[in-house]
Amino acid sequence: xxxxxxxxxxxxxxxxxxxxxxxxxxxxxxxxxxxxxxxxxxxxxxxxxxxxxxxxxxxxxxxxxxxxxxxxxxxxxxxxxxxxxxxxxxxxxxxxxxxxxxxxxxxxxxxxxxxxxxxxxxxxxxxxxxxxxxxxxxxxxxxxxxxxxxxxxxxxxxxxxxxxxxxxxxxxxxxxxxxxxxxxxxxxxxxxxxx
Amino acid sequence: xxxxxxxxxxxxxxxxxxxxxxxxxxxxxxxxxxxxxxxxxxxxxxxxxxxxxxxxxxxxxxxxxxxxxxxxxxxxxxxxxxxxxxxxxxxxxxxxxxxxxxxxxxxxxxxxxxxxxxxxxxxxxxxxxxxxxxxxxxxxxxxxxxxxxxxxxxxxxxxxxxxxxxxxxxxxxxxxxxxxxxxxxxxxxxxxxxxxxxxxxxxxxxxxxxxxxxxxxxxxxxxxxxxxxxxxxxxxxxxxxxxxxxxxxxxxxxxxxxxxxxxxxxxxxxxxxxxxxxxxxxxxxxxxxxxxxxxxxxxxxxxxxxxxxxxxxxxxxxxxxxxxxxxxxxxxxxxxxxxxxxxxxxxxxxxxxxxxxxxxxxxxxxxxxxxxxxxxxxxxxxxxxxxxxxxxxxxxxxxxxxxxxxxxxxxxxxxxxxxxxxxxxxxxxxxxxxxxxxxxxxxxxxxxxxxxxxxxxxxxxxxxxxxxxxxxxxxxxxxxxxxxxxxxxxxxxxxxxxxxxxxxxxxxxxxxxxxxxxxxxxxxxxxxxxxxxxxxxxxxxxxxxxxxx
Numbered sequence: 001x002x003x004x005x006x007x008x009x010x011x012x013x014x015x016x017x018x019x020x021x022x023x024x025x026x027x028x029x030x031x032x033x034x035x036x037x038x039x040x041x042x043x044x045x046x047x048x049x050x051x052x053x054x055x056x057x058x059x060x061x062x063x064x065x066x067x068x069x070x071x072x073x074x075x076x077x078x079x080x081x082x083x084x085x086x087x088x089x090x091x092x093x094x095x096x097x098x099x100x101x102x103x104x105x106x107x108x109x110x111x112x113x114x115x116x117x118x119x120x121x122x123x124x125x126x127x128x129x130x131x132x133x134x135x136x137x138x139x140x141x142x143x144x145x146x147x148x149x150x151x152x153x154x155x156x157x158x159x160x161x162x163x164x165x166x167x168x169x170x171x172x173x174x175x176x177x178x179x180x181x182x183x184x185x186x187x188x189x190x191x192x193x194x195x
Numbered sequence: 196x197x198x199x200x201x202x203x204x205x206x207x208x209x210x211x212x213x214x215x216x217x218x219x220x221x222x223x224x225x226x227x228x229x230x231x232x233x234x235x236x237x238x239x240x241x242x243x244x245x246x247x248x249x250x251x252x253x254x255x256x257x258x259x260x261x262x263x264x265x266x267x268x269x270x271x272x273x274x275x276x277x278x279x280x281x282x283x284x285x286x287x288x289x290x291x292x293x294x295x296x297x298x299x300x301x302x303x304x305x306x307x308x309x310x311x312x313x314x315x316x317x318x319x320x321x322x323x324x325x326x327x328x329x330x331x332x333x334x335x336x337x338x339x340x341x342x343x344x345x346x347x348x349x350x351x352x353x354x355x356x357x358x359x360x361x362x363x364x365x366x367x368x369x370x371x372x373x374x375x376x377x378x379x380x381x382x383x384x385x386x387x388x389x390x391x392x393x394x395x396x397x398x399x400x401x402x403x404x405x406x407x408x409x410x411x412x413x414x415x416x417x418x419x420x421x422x423x424x425x426x427x428x429x430x431x432x433x434x435x436x437x438x439x440x441x442x443x444x445x446x447x448x449x450x451x452x453x454x455x456x457x458x459x460x461x462x463x464x465x466x467x468x469x470x471x472x473x474x475x476x477x478x479x480x481x482x483x484x485x486x487x488x489x490x491x492x493x494x495x496x497x498x499x500x501x502x503x504x505x506x507x508x509x510x511x512x513x514x515x516x517x518x519x520x521x522x523x524x525x526x527x528x529x530x531x532x533x534x535x536x537x538x539x540x541x542x543x544x545x546x547x548x549x550x551x552x553x554x555x556x557x558x559x560x561x562x563x564x565x566x567x568x569x570x571x572x573x574x575x576x577x578x579x580x581x582x583x584x585x586x587x588x589x590x591x592x593x594x595x596x597x598x599x600x601x602x603x604x605x606x607x608x609x610x611x612x613x614x615x616x617x618x619x620x621x622x623x624x625x626x627x628x629x630x631x632x633x634x635x636x637x638x639x640x641x642x643x644x645x646x647x648x649x650x651x652x653x654x655x656x657x658x659x660x661x662x663x664x665x666x667x668x669x670x671x672x673x674x675x676x677x678x679x680x681x682x683x684x685x686x687x688x689x690x691x692x693x694x695x696x697x698x699x700x701x702x703x704x705x706x707x708x709x710x711x712x713x714x715x716x717x718x719x720x721x722x723x724x725x726x727x728x729x730x731x732x733x734x735x736x737x738x739x740x741x742x743x744x
Contacts, residue, residue, distance in 0.1 A: 041361060044677075045305030064444040108607065125544070
């Protein structure tokens with residue numbers, strides 16, 4: 001959130017089943033505990049079964065629209081590279097892209113390379129960061145299911161999202177069920193030590 | 196705390212002291228039922244997943260006649276299904292306060308069949324209707340709807356849309372009334388004047404209903420939920436905006452973006468409309484913009500009111516806004532900019548890369564993959580061949596589709612869906628085709644959809660003698676909307692067996708099989724396609740998300 005701006009617009013793009021709504025809930029809780037007004041939008045149902053999904057989260061002093069306007073995204077998290085690129089519509093040259101280095105082919109669509117996507121992203125914004133989150137989590141934690149938590153934690157520690165790490169930590173503890181909590185906290189701490 | 200619109204609706208109903216809840220799931224309204232399914236036993240609230248929306252409403256009508264406070268939830272198409280029961284319910288009125296929730300899905304994010312705008316039901320049934328914009332309003336409006344229902348003894352509708360139902364936002368909570376030791380018992384007290392809609396009384400009832408609506412109109416003229424948002428007095432432009440629901444949020448966003456300061460009348464009620472308030476609002480204006488999604492119902496209403504209040508006013512709406520697809524902030528910004536003669540530009544990127552949208556897919560391990568494989572094999576199509584009739588190499592068989600995950604059979608890679616309409620219609624339409632054409636026809640219908648609206652269609656096929664091959668996909672849950680139970684679901688203690696129903700109806704060509712037995716499945720498809728009578732194959736294999744009891 002730049003100083004003269006009273007709101008922060010965040011988009012997460014990915015594939016149905018990647019846990020986007022959980023990430024949204026955690027970030028929304030963290031934003032609320034930071035004293036913000038919060039509004040978000042998501043979709044449910046068949047459209048989400050393995051399909052492209054994007055969720056919007058906006059927070060600040062007073063938020064109206066649940067959707068982000070084109071060019072107004074401050075931060076875009078892509079859980080898959082093609083899904084991240086699809087969000088160019090919402091980006092401006094200062095939009096921070098944090099992208100999971102993960103390319104899952106789209107059935108019946110032309111094949112694209114990681115390099116091509118990174119090139120395209122760099123034409124959209126000056127602030128592109130591509131992180132092999134799934135590989136890092138697999139290597140360090142033995143599983144990649146917490147790649148999303150790792151990435152939002154990384155974004156908070158690296159100040160890509162203007163929320164306090166302690167707010168995020170509290171939100172993770174609140175939203176993640178007990179039996180998965182330890183693993184998620186490890187992902188949070190891994191992001192901390194890698195920041 | 197942060198709540199989703201649907202969660203806020205549940206909370207509002209709990210704060211209002213709801214006693215009886217019935218629903219049939221449908222995105223974007225499903226979470227309402229899912230939450231009550233989880234909490235109802237503990238809170239001593241009667242809850243059911245009814246077999247369809249008409250039955251959900253009728254159950255609530257009975258409970259309301261017996262004095263209980265009722266909530267009924269469904270998606271927009273559910274309102275179509277229950278409309279037969281809805282209209283007379285307005286004539287009799289409710290006894291126990293009753294609130295109906297429906298959710299439209301502009302842009303059809305999670306809806307096949309049509310981009311429905313449910314507003315005409317408010318006119319058709321004389322149904323008081325509220326349109327919230329935020330989760331906070333979802334909660335507050337549900338409570339208000341219960342109060343209105345209590346006061347005027349009429350059911351009240353909350354009309355939501357996807358971007359309200361699935362919007363999260365901060366909600367201030369109030370106390371819930373939850374201290375009941377048992378389920379609340381009702382009592383039906385006979386009153387034929389009230390509960391029997393037989394002529395000639397029915398015409399008196401209509402007159403009473405219309406009078407009631409005028410009383411409600413007077414009551415809501417002063418309601419704060421029809422809200423005049425006059426930020427600073429800047430009447431110099433003589434421009435104003437009328438809006439409701441989520442469109443209001445886009446209007447406020449747009450005014451902020453454009454740095455404009457126009458008066459906005461936000462309507463909480465769609466029906467009846469606060470006519471005086473609207474007339475007062477437009478009286479001094481030169482131009483008014485109506486911002487609403489889909490068809491221009493508000494715009495037409497304002498045109499009518501303007502004839503009396505301000506016949507010189509210029510009314511704009513759908514000439515600046517689309518009638519197809521949901522509104523988005525940028526669409527409303529562009530419309531208001533044009534309306535106010537102001538330029539604006541969003542900081543979008545000039546570079547527009549080529550991207551592809553990912554379609555939904557069957558889950559890995561989904562039993563429907565086995566259905567695709569069996570049909571391809573049975574109809575002797577190689578793995579590289581497509582079944583699409585327009586590909587020139589395909590089969591003559593017609594494939595009927597219905598509502599459920601198996602709508603994905605219509606994806607280009609499968610090509611197994613030649614028509615698709617509403618719940619249960621695969622069978623009804625199949626019957627019509629088979630009565631007039633000798634072409635072979637296979638219809639697919641899921642188990643929950645079969646109970647919802649397929650049962651009478653199958654009886655009609657037998658009664659009026661046609662011979663489609665009906666494949667009932669029994670995955671033992673309502674998968675698409677989030678795995679709710681239905682009469683033959685695996686989670687049910689004493690499931691109704693679909694094969695028993697078929698036998699009782701007189702289906703002679705009947706097979707129940709596991710689609711993993713591909714040879715048997717394929718052989719049955721080939722055999723049954725040649726039959727002169729209707730044939731039914733029940734494909735029984737649970738959805739991968741169904742757990743063993």
